[in-house]
Amino acid sequence: MAELRDKLMQYTYADTRQLVILVEDAATLIEQQGEAAFAAFGKKNSRWLNNKYYLFVYDIPGKCAFHPVEPSLIGQDMSNFRDIENRPVIQMITEVGKSPAPDSSGWVFYLWEDPARLFPFWKSSYVRKAITPQNKVYLVGSGSYNIKPEKKFVQQQVDKAAAEMRQLGGKAFIKKLKTQHDNFHFMNSYLAVMDANGNFLVDPNFPSLNIKRNLLKMFKLHGVNIGDTALKALKTKDQVWVCYVWPNEESGKLQRKLAYIKKVYSDNAIYYITMGFYPATPIWMK
Amino acid sequence: MAKKPANLIYGLEDRPPLLTLFFLGLQHIFLMSSTLILPVVLISEIGGSFEQVCSVVAMTMIACGIGTIVQAMRWGGIGSGYVCPNLCGPNFFIASMDAAWLGGLPLMRGMTIAAGLVEAVFSRFVGKLKFLFPPEITGLVVLMVAFSLIPLGASKFLGINYQGEPIQINCLWVASATLLIMVGINVWSKGKLRLYSVLAGMFCGYLLSYAAGLITSTQLNHLMNAPLVASPFFGSILNVTFQWTLLPTFIIVSITGALKSFGNLIMCEKVNDEEWKEPDMQRISNGLTADAICVTASGLLGGMASDTSASNVALSSASGATSRTIAFMAGGLFIFLGFFPKITGILTLMPMPVMGAILIFVTCFMIMSGFQIILSSGVNIKKTFVVGVAIIFAFSLDLLPSLYDGVPYLLRPLFDSSLTLSTVLAITLNQILSLHEEQTKNKN
Numbered sequence: 143m144a145e146l147r148d149k150l151m152q153y154t155y156a157d158t159r160q161l162v163i164l165v166e167d168a169a170t171l172i173e174q175q176g177e178a179a180f181a182a183f184g185k186k187n188s189r190w191l192n193n194k195y196y197l198f199v200y201d202i203p204g205k206c207a208f209h210p211v212e213p214s215l216i217g218q219d220m221s222n223f224r225d226i227e228n229r230p231v232i233q234m235i236t237e238v239g240k241s242p243a244p245d246s247s248g249w250v251f252y253l254w255e256d257p258a259r260l261f262p263f264w265k266s267s268y269v270r271k272a273i274t275p276q277n278k279v280y281l282v283g284s285g286s287y288n289i290k291p292e293k294k295f296v297q298q299q300v301d302k303a304a305a306e307m308r309q310l311g312g313k314a315f316i317k318k319l320k321t322q323h324d325n326f327h328f329m330n331s332y333l334a335v336m337d338a339n340g341n342f343l344v345d346p347n348f349p350s351l352n353i354k355r356n357l358l359k360m361f362k363l364h365g366v367n368i369g370d371t372a373l374k375a376l377k378t379k380d381q382v383w384v385c386y387v388w389p390n391e392e393s394g395k396l397q398r399k400l401a402y403i404k405k406v407y408s409d410n411a412i413y414y415i416t417m418g419f420y421p422a423t424p425i426w427m428k
Numbered sequence: 429m430a431k432k433p434a435n436l437i438y439g440l441e442d443r444p445p446l447l448t449l450f451f452l453g454l455q456h457i458f459l460m461s462s463t464l465i466l467p468v469v470l471i472s473e474i475g476g477s478f479e480q481v482c483s484v485v486a487m488t489m490i491a492c493g494i495g496t497i498v499q500a501m502r503w504g505g506i507g508s509g510y511v512c513p514n515l516c517g518p519n520f521f522i523a524s525m526d527a528a529w530l531g532g533l534p535l536m537r538g539m540t541i542a543a544g545l546v547e548a549v550f551s552r553f554v555g556k557l558k559f560l561f562p563p564e565i566t567g568l569v570v571l572m573v574a575f576s577l578i579p580l581g582a583s584k585f586l587g588i589n590y591q592g593e594p595i596q597i598n599c600l601w602v603a604s605a606t607l608l609i610m611v612g613i614n615v616w617s618k619g620k621l622r623l624y625s626v627l628a629g630m631f632c633g634y635l636l637s638y639a640a641g642l643i644t645s646t647q648l649n650h651l652m653n654a655p656l657v658a659s660p661f662f663g664s665i666l667n668v669t670f671q672w673t674l675l676p677t678f679i680i681v682s683i684t685g686a687l688k689s690f691g692n693l694i695m696c697e698k699v700n701d702e703e704w705k706e707p708d709m710q711r712i713s714n715g716l717t718a719d720a721i722c723v724t725a726s727g728l729l730g731g732m733a734s735d736t737s738a739s740n741v742a743l744s745s746a747s748g749a750t751s752r753t754i755a756f757m758a759g760g761l762f763i764f765l766g767f768f769p770k771i772t773g774i775l776t777l778m779p780m781p782v783m784g785a786i787l788i789f790v791t792c793f794m795i796m797s798g799f800q801i802i803l804s805s806g807v808n809i810k811k812t813f814v815v816g817v818a819i820i821f822a823f824s825l826d827l828l829p830s831l832y833d834g835v836p837y838l839l840r841p842l843f844d845s846s847l848t849l850s851t852v853l854a855i856t857l858n859q860i861l862s863l864h865e866e867q868t869k870n871k872n
Contacts, residue, residue: 156593288592368530383475385529398529422590424469426579427522 145245152294155422161195161268161286168197168282169245169272176274180208200281202239204232207280225252226262229325238269239281246271249295251328254285263287264329266295291329291419293383296402299326300381303333303415304406312408319344330392331419338412340373357414372403376414380405390420430701437623437748440510440700444751448623452749453757455627456513459740459790460492460762461775462783463516467732468776470521474528484533485776486660486766488516488731493763495722495734499715500755508715510696511744511755512689514722517735518580519688519845523674523681524732531669533730538670540733543682544724550686551716558709561690564802564811565854566707568818569691571798572847573738574791575826576688581787584780596780598640603781603788606633610789614746623747626786633782642779651777654769668727680841681733682723684848689719689736695797699745705804742790745797814858822850 146166150159168190171179183190183197190197191210199208204221220232231252238248247270253262267285274280303326307315316335326333332346340357348355357369368386375382381404388399401418432439444452467484476484495514501507520543528536561569583589585607587599610629613621621628637643693715698704719736726734744750765771802815824831825846832843842849 155590156588156596157590160594290590290592385474387526387529398525424583424589425591425593426583 149247153292155290155292157286158289158292161284161289164189164195165197165247165268165270165282165284168284169270172199172272172274172280172282174275176276176278177207183208184210195284195286197282197284199283200232200235202236202279202281204236225254227253228323229253234325235267235269235281235283239271239279241271244271244273249298250283250285251295251299254287256287266328290422291331293400293402293419293421295328296331296400296417296419299328299331299333300402300404300415300417302326304404307335307406307408307413307415312406312411312413315408316343320349326417329419331417334416336414336416338414340369340414343413372401376403376405388418430697431703432700433702435748436700436750437620438751438754440750440752442751443753444749448620449751449753449757451624451627452747452751452754453761455624455630455747456511456740456743456754456758457761457765458630458775458778459626459743459786460496460513460515460737460758462739462778462786463518464488464772464776465778466516466518466521470525470528470732471533474525474532476533480533482654482658482769482772483660484731485772486658486731486769487729488726488734489762489766489772490660491722491726491729491731492516492734493759493761493766494725495718495736496755496759496762498721499718499736500752500759501718502714505714505717506721507718508693508696508711509752510693510700510715511740511750511752511758512692512696512715512736513740513755513758514719514734515737515740516732517685519576519685519735520681520733523677526677527671527674530674531671534667534669535671535674536732537727537730538668539674539678540727541668541724542670542675542727543678543685543733544720544722544727546679546682547686547723548717548720550683551713551720554686554690554716555709555713558707560855560859561707561709562858563706563805564815565851565858566691566694567798567801567804568815568854569687569847569851570695570794570801571819572822572850573688573691574794574798575822576845576847577738577787577791577794581784581791583784585784585788587780587784589780596642598642599779599781599784601781602633602636602640602642602779603785605636606630606782606785607788609633610785623749625747626743626789629785629789630778630782633779633785637779637782642781643777647777651770651773654773656770657767658769660766676841680844680848684845685723685733685735686716686719687847687851688738689716692736692738692741694801695738695741695745695794696750698797698801699741700750738794739787739790742793742797745793746790810858810861814854814861817857818850818854821853822846825849 150162153159153162168183185191196210201207204219206215206218206220209215223232225231229252234250238246250267250269252265254265255262265285265287266289267283269281269283272280272282310318324333334342334346335344336342336357342355345355360369368384372382372384384401384403386399387396390397397420399418399420401416403414403416406413406415438444464485467488468481471481471484492514498507499512500509502509524536527539585603587596606629609632610625613625613628690712693712694707697708722734726732825843835843842852
């Protein structure tokens with residue numbers, strides 16, 4: 143109970159919390175009843191299956207164990223399934239189960255091809271590991287098309303990128319980001335990498351052009367140099383949240399934006415990995 | 429000389445017994461606390477510490493307490509003498525957030541001080557603008573202030589904070605019950621029970637919210653762990669910065685706030701005078717100066733910018749108690765409680781449905797007052813167009829904001845709030861349509 147409360151405290155929006163509670167409760171049911179819980183998950187107009195939510199279940203190798211919307215997938219090995227931008231969706235889901243914690247959880251973002259829609263849509267899914275009484279490990283999850291970006295999402299993507307950079311080495315990681323499509327970007331949030339002086343090594347705005355930008359020269363708005371503030375803070379901290387005002391890519395209007403910057407030591411150098419998002423405005427303020 | 433309306437139990441100059449005064453003051457401070465969640469949200473958004481949140485909330489309370497007392501005085505051109513308390517101003521929220529977002533609390537404080545000074549200058553000129561504010565326009569301002577409370581009240585009533593969130597059924601039930609209790613006491617009770625309709629509704633609302641699980645154990649833990657007495661954090665009182673490029677935004681917010689206070693003070697006049705005909709501009713000017721002092725004090729102390737509270741004015745009307753001693757009690761209590769984090773915690777924990785029900789309850793009174801003021805001097809064809817056109821375009825801005833996306837940059841401030849747009853439109857139209865009357869008078 144206390145763990146769930148701690149998990150929920152990490153989210154700002156009620157609809158995110160609602161999705162987390164649904165999946166956490168489904169995982170608890172699997173932990174208690176094993177595969178028998180799937181029958182309840184498949185009941186139409188129930189809490190588990192309605193016009194807003196449905197649950198999916200995969201095992202660790204990536205075989206679909208339960209899918210009420212696409213029953214033909216059940217029993218199939220889906221580990222090689224990729225979205226339109228080549229993201230290994232099911233591998234990203236099963237990755238959550240590889241953490242040693244018995245109740246590990248995480249968010250997965252992908253472009254989902256829904257038969258009821260013309261184009262693939264961004265889907266944000268919350269996935270939770272559940273171990274049955276027979277010790278079988280499953281990944282249960284549910285997603286939403288309309289979820290608002292949360293601090294937790296951005297932090298998770300940057301932390302994942304930092305872990306991969308540490309594993310591959312800075313230069314190799316940057317080369318991979320430049321040559322392959324990255325799995326970190328979701329919705330309007332893109333991953334950027336800078337050196338210790340704020341020079342962009344991976345620039346989401348100019349992925350292929352050889353344009354050199356510097357953080358210190360970018361974020362000067364209303365006389366406040368956000369880049370300078372961020373780099374100063376990073377001298378004493380390993381990660382910081384930076385808030386600033388930035389034109390929204392869709393509306394063009396200035397909007398509050400939050401960016402998470404993490405310092406990574408690799409190849410005897412310091413790198414900064416960053417990603418930002420536009421937090422939602424309260425409904426009564428519109 | 430104002431004539432005390434028959435429905436007032438305690439008029440402006442009356443002195444309620446001490447215990448009654450205490451409960452009436454308490455009722456006001458609960459309502460004044462309904463927006464204390466704003467500094468909590470703001471400081472949390474910019475990643476501030478728990479101590480900073482406590483400090484900003486405490487300082488906001490102290491500044492609002494000072495403002496409430498100063499407003500109730502009539503002292504050398506400062507204060508309207510009415511119960512027109514200050515609370516943490518929702519219309520300042522976005523501008524304050526932008527400043528805090530860019531330059532932290534020092535910039536928010538600097539810009540708040542600037543906004544207070546702008547209002548102080550505006551307040552000195554407003555007395556000369558009486559010709560711009562006939563009853564139909566002052567009534568319109570009151571009406572638009574009431575309409576500005578609707579989004580906050582309705583969203584809290586349904587338990588929704590952000591777009592896409594579902595209606596919280598628990599919240600809806602508790603809010604409906606709380607509203608019914610307050611309305612029921614007002615409609616059916618006799619005697620002095622009406623004085624405490626909001627307090628009674630709030631008490632039941634808190635109990636129902638707890639029973640419905642709307643006050644979480646985490647919130648209660650925070651409350652239990654807060655110290656009983658603590659001095660607000662004065663560490664960085666001189667840490668103030670200023671940014672010229674943010675000034676236009678704060679000027680607009682300050683003028684909009686002043687217009688809202690203008691409407692609130694007119695409502696105070698009307699509530700306290702059965703024979704009210706037109707605004708007393710000198711008194712309103714003094715009231716705006718008191719409001720400006722409160723905003724400046726918020727910035728100097730390190731709190732969030734404040735505003736006069738339309739809901740508290742409507743509460744005075746609803747409870748039938750407008751004695752200025754209530755303002756002294758409420759202001760004094762608010763300052764006093766700024767030093768008691770545990771009690772401040774209870775106020776800031778006000779559940780959403782309770783907040784929503786109170787806002788809906790008091791907005792009803794404001795809407796009727798607005799209509800009454802508009803219609804107080806009769807209806808003619810000129811007023812029909814002045815009020816009608818202003819309301820139509822104000823609503824178009826609220827209902828279809830994207831209609832105005834292409835407005836030139838210089839005119840943008842006019843379209844930042846429907847209150848500003850409707851006031852400017854009504855004043856302009858009234859002056860144009862009065863030209864013919866002036867010419868006819870001159871010819872005769």
